[in-house]
Amino acid sequence: MRLVVARCSVDYTGRLTAHLPLAPRLLIIKADGSVLVHSDGGSYKPLNWMSPPCTLSTSRRGDEEAAGDPEGEWIEQWDVIHDKSGDRLRVRLHEIFEDSSHELGIDPGLQKDGVEAHLQALLAENIDTLGEGWSLVRREYFTAIGPVDILARDENGGSVAIEIKRRGEIDGVEQLTRYLELLNRDPLLAPVRGIFAAQAIKPQARVLATDRGIDCVTLDYDALRGIDDAESRLF
Structure with a gap:
């Protein structure tokens, strides 16, 4: 640098x-x-x-x-x-x-704490929340520009990169886009599709994600923790 x-x-x-x-x-x-x-x-x-x-x-x-x-x-x-x-x-x-x-070398990546880290751990433990037959490859999957929150396989065995935020904004979509560009260069993983997951996603971020072929998922923190049954609620 x-x-x-x-x-x-x-x-x-x-x-x-x-x-x-x-x-x-x-x-x-x-x-x-x-x-x-x-x-x-x-x-x-x-x-x-x-x-x-x-x-x-x-x-x-x-x-x-x-x-x-x-x-x-x-x-x-x-x-x-x-x-x-x-x-x-x-x-x-x-x-x-x-x-x-200055030579800074390879950065070990952000050590996440708080709600985002909890969401990542909970979704990794309950990856089938995203669909029946899904499986976890690993959390914090390393790339040259930082770790992807979760790398998973869908019901068809396809690679899925998941970026998790507490609040989903455009910056998070841009971050996932960069990860996908790198991951899709790996012949062992490609094609890799993306999921942008957050407790709340801003409309602008959702539009940008959709335009780039990235799926958006709203996460229910309490439901993932098993203390709220979303199917039993009236609203």
Whole structure:
């Protein structure tokens, strides 16, 4: 991972056009190819970013006859181009304050606690809740970008990746989409379909999941724990 603190300007062109005027910012280049632009505010979200797969190239001010930047001369330029969409993130560094690189290695993954961890354990123990003849392959099935909550087999023996959230939002659908893309490269598992499971799923997340061929399942925490018989309730 490379961390750069610099006074920079940023331009994004592609499906939309966005500009960040000259200001001090934190720039992160991750080992997976991601490039993120952060300010000192705005919580955890980057101001702009490019997700992999993408290609990054750098040039110095002296490599061109003129910078043509109305915000003044720059000393280094990053051009990050997405390999599939062609979207471009251009970062111009006018002054570099800090520049360091660190090898973080493979992350062991998030150790979940609380309701999501309980839901995962309960659904793994009661995998037939999803259908008769279903079987558990394993919990926390490892991938290069993190563990899938549950990998299971359906009644036909097909592979199913299940992502579990307390509250189902678009970010969770995006996360499962990335897992499915990797899992479907494995000939021993493919084809792998996805299930997005949560106690409550936002309508926008459900629409996105459906559009991507991902099934949505609403989990009843008490029913999985065996303290509520959903079939005996009037409502």
